[in-house]
Amino acid sequence: MWSNFLSASIFYLIALVSIIFAILSVTLKNMFHSALALIVMLLGVAAFYIYLDAEFLALVQILIYVGAIMALVIFAIMLTAEIYNKNIKRHNQQKLISLIIASSMAGFLIFVLSRFKAQGGVCFFEPLTLAMIGKELLTKYVLPFELISVILLAALVGSAAISKPR
């Protein structure tokens, strides 16, 4: 009873932290700070995956998103360093209308989703292990598995070809 309450309250705390850092990531003027705030938000999302019994996905999230993608984004931020002039606007003139649109979409979705009644508790099946993920990747999802390696190869070759100095 107490452990259920504790884990639920920690979930809401991590959710609040993730939302706050996502808001910081879209509003901070310094691009590097915004990337760091996004890293905290990605770690929060990894915590949500652990709450949803997807431990492998949480580790994949930390390794790939935080470890690889954000490192690459920070490289790109450093390579395209803007001139740190205080007068340069970081947000364009669509702030008000996009705030209205985004908040109304969020409000509408929250209104619809709060009436969503899922059927009861979760049944206790056997735990889904990493071996099952590996087996499904190679039997049921073998086509996306092979195709994503082709996609990653194309991204690798394409990005190296585009950003080659002439």
Place this chain on the structure above:
Amino acid sequence: MIPLSHYLILSAILFSIGLYGVFTRRSAVGILLSLEIMLNAVNINFVAFAKFMAPHNLDGQIFAIFTIGIAAASTVVGLAIIVAIYRNYKTIFVDEIDVMKW
């Protein structure tokens, strides 16, 4: 335990925050960062539905793994394009890059 609708509401809030970032950011890297927020929100949605609606199935988690891979590939290509644009235009503010050929 945490009901399903709370996960979906969290995903909707994160998606809207990312949407706001895509609309208002002037820097192209900032737009890519906000796009990452949106993709993560969608992934939370997938895994939450996989756990609550089909707990004996791994489809949602595997879809989320592939979404992470596709997001990685798209971010890499986008950043390469941004670096190439910066090399030519000396700016990455998307409202200043308005000609196809100078």
